[in-house]
Amino acid sequence: MSDFVAATQALTIAEDWLTPLRERGRSCWQAWSLPTRKTEAWKYTSLSSVLKPDYRFDVSAPSNDVDAQWKIDDLDANVMVFVDGVFSARLSELDERELSVCRFSEADATQQALIESELNAHIDLEQQGFAALNTQTLGEGVLVHVAAAAQPDKALHIVWVSSSPEQATYCSARVLVVVESGAQAQVIEHYVGSPSAEVLTNSVTELVLRDNARLTYYRLHEEAGAANHIGGVHAVLGRAAHLDSFFLTFGSDLKRLDIVVHHRGEGGESYINGVYLPREKQHIDVHTSIEHAVPHCNSNETFRGIVADSARAVFNGRIHIHRDAQKTEAYLSNKNLLTSNKAEVDTKPELEIYADDVRCAHGATVAQLDKEAVHYLKTRGVSQEEALVMLSFGFINELFTDLSIPAVGNYARPKLAALFARESDLTRHLL
């Protein structure tokens, strides 16, 4: 792992208006010590298999060797596609008149100023080493800036594709969403890759919701094979802001996702839901932290996982109620199914509470499918195999039925059903 660090230290810093940011990223990354098994936040996840020195860091031209699908049917959206971190105009479908979106490289003076003031504004780079590294290696990024009271007609679908490069590749992905007062937006961030890709993606997404802003943010991770990922999502909510977020993860050897939601204005409301589905020898680690710094906010978090084969899932859900955050309501539910003798799940729902007049609860379960339910289906003539598929699907489908962008649910459902069924026939009653 130290060779990886050495390789990053040897990188030259690109020269442009973002250089000071990169420099700061570099110094924080260099000062940071890599996590060990004794580092609480990395207790169950080792990075030794993904922090390798031989990554190619300097991807400049988009690869055309793209073997992945990302189209979401019936989604009315602008689509921006990045291949190995490089923007592909050919693959993107961006309405010229859409003013709320730009790449960092196209930013005008106002947009540059916004990026300079907001980027990393809510991330403790000294503690978040990979966010620091992402900042150091900042290449292309996406700024979504929704003007006050604006309601763009279309959603924004940002796709990060891993191609099948000859050499293992490191890419950084960066998204900054600023939703001004009273505005609304829908952003779908989507990671896909060809099964033969050998990639480490280091992503940072910042969501800034000003007072009364509403943001729907869905994040789909369906990279395959050795397209590994270390990602962070940092949301900040102003007064009466509303965040509806959903995270779907499955598919590649290792994924680590840190989700942090800061309630900084009273009356804010956040939904943080997600599903993780590791199988084979995959490892998915989701860490969430909901920071209630002010009174009168609500957060609701539901994560479910099905862990199959020799896979491992790690979930850590923290609710932190600061001293003055009275009248907070915060709930967390985490349910897990283990479907194999070799699978493992490690979950830790945490409460850290410094205010008394609050309502907080969390629950976590680990089990296998409900035997009663399996039996019930069988008494109705459904085969054991189909019953298992139906119930596995049902277990996570509950979270998909409430999505406010139904097209995303429709897109994901067949993929999920296929994950559970070795024969497609077993999913015929689900779709």
Place this chain on the structure above:
Amino acid sequence: MLTIDSLNAEVEDKAILKGLSLEVKPGEVHAIMGPNGAGKSTLGHVLSGREGYEVTGGRVDFHGKDLLDLETEERAREGLFLAFQYPVEIPGVSNMEFLKAAVDAVREHRGLEALDAVNFMKKAREACKAVNLKQDFLKRGVNEGFSGGEKKRNEIMQMMLLEPSLAILDETDSGLDIDALQVVADGVNALRSPERSFIVVTHYQRLLNYIEPDYVHVLADGRIVKSGDKSLALELEEKGYAWLEDEVNG
């Protein structure tokens, strides 16, 4: 149709059924009554093949097949239906998906073509209507958030769609008010035919006012201790079960 011959069964190493015998012919309705703990519900679960209900003796013939040799779902496909006393909730799996999977499986087994979506929907809606359930129940998770009465009506609706040759109603009347009881009974009566039989398990005579049995059996301590016609039910209602125990223990 169904012949149970000295059936013995255990639950958690405890003998519950101790030599139970019963013969059900096509078109007959048999009521099984008895005190709590007599093994009434166990009978239904043993016949449907629930895990944890271990048969330790006896045999069961169903349409000429050894029922106990079949998997739970095979028994269902052969035409055995159990209406549960406590139907389980399955959130996330819609009633519609569930019913279609069941109907397809049963029809396939019977050599019938799968119903297309339109025809299936039509049948499902009719069944819904017959048991007085609103159609949006079809979209909800199986039994999810249903009231006790709604769950029981959902069981009857499934019975209508699956068209079994033998239906076992396990205390379907428990927890139902008069109106719901009437709906359930109407559903059952509508399905009565010369080919279809019923075993109605109940603690109270009340249900038998609505579903008239051909035979009434009293189950006590794991066996049938007395059989008769529907007047036996009235006698039980009047005298309770204690006199029977005295008579049997003599």
Place this chain on the structure above:
Amino acid sequence: MSQEQIDRLIKKEYAAGFVSNIESETLPPGLDENVIRFISGKKNEPEWMLEWRLKAYRAWLEMEEPEWAHVAYEKTDYQAVSYYSAPKSMADKPKSLDEVDPELLETYNKLGIPLHEQEMLAGVAVDAVFDSVSVATTFRSKLKEAGVIFCSISEAIQEYPELVKKYLGSVVPQKDNFFAALNSAVFSDGSFVYIPKGVRCPMELSTYFRINESNTGQFERTLIVADEGSHVSYLEGCTAPMRDENQLHAAVVELVALDNANIKYSTVQNWYPGDSEGKGGIYNFVTKRGIAHDHARISWTQVETGSAVTWKYPSCVLKGDHSVGEFYSVALTNNCQQADTGTKMIHLGKNTRSTIISKGISAGRSSNAYRGLVRMNPGAEGARNYTQCDSLLIGDTCAAHTFPYIESKNPSAIIEHEATTSKVSDDQLYLCQQRGIDVEKAVSMIVNGFCKEVFKELPMEFAVEAGKLLEVSLEGSVG
């Protein structure tokens, strides 16, 4: 409730805070191999015991004191602590209670633990440990009739060396953790219990720990072995005088429940918590663990109201098939107290069951954390755990935390964890007041109700004491 009322109530005195005027033989502060040889020599221990201690000491030298998130305290200077203190009068072992220093007996009397035969707690056999030594064990002959061994660990080393050799360190190895290693090196006394096969212990067994001398650490060691098919219920109580400095209490408790045995271990911990400014108080760094063999049951019940800092995770290793582990806990912190307590349930055997009920109550500026681990190993076929962690906050300056680690490697195991937080609400108080109940009583009622599930696991005498203790520790801390 007004700030004034709160302040008045918080200022309740610590009732067990008196100092007994007893002449003691106390070793000067400091720790090296000579100190260990001294302790071992003082107790006339066999060579193997000394070697065992020295091995632990050498391991301890290599270990680092753990750092805990959310717990802040001034680290102990281990060279400034005295590792042995005994009442002088105990030097030539008193043969019977009549020979015990009356001042000592009076100390226990004041604490409500009469040791005199005629006044003894009915049905409870007591081992009283004063600073580093056991001063008296009551009801010994009656227990002997049943074949039960209940004596100080020092005596057990002399009289039952084979049992001690076999089981000491078998549950908590010398190198288990920093404090367990220190304890293994310097433990001075503690209780030993052996229940023979098939015996149901005829009475409750109890040890009462008292720290009296200043600048001493207490390092007791308790070993309970319940042979196949036996039953025992064991109670532990603790107090210390009010002193300005922090005193260290680093105990080790080991439980061995052989096949079909049943051990119930109850603690009411009321070490001096320090004053309202956080000065003084006991550092309670305790390692408690039990191993349950086939069909055995180990049940921990604790009511923790004392100590400045508590670090304690009574644990069960469910090794045998069908074994059962239970943890029922009430931890109350007030003023500047910090508690980090919970349990570990390690499921190794098939169809093992564990239940965790934890009730944390935080008041004042205190911090109260539940930290627990439930682990289902690959062999834990059909195992089950149920955990319920509830926190009650009283006032807006305290903190309550929940850190449950859940690790499962067996798909047939079922784990359920739930946690909630609540406060004593103004509405609840208002209702009580409107019905004529004063605020103090109302709070006490609500808190007692909150803890009911745990209190009902305590033996009768303790349940009453625990309720009262809570009332005293808590009174008036409502905002």
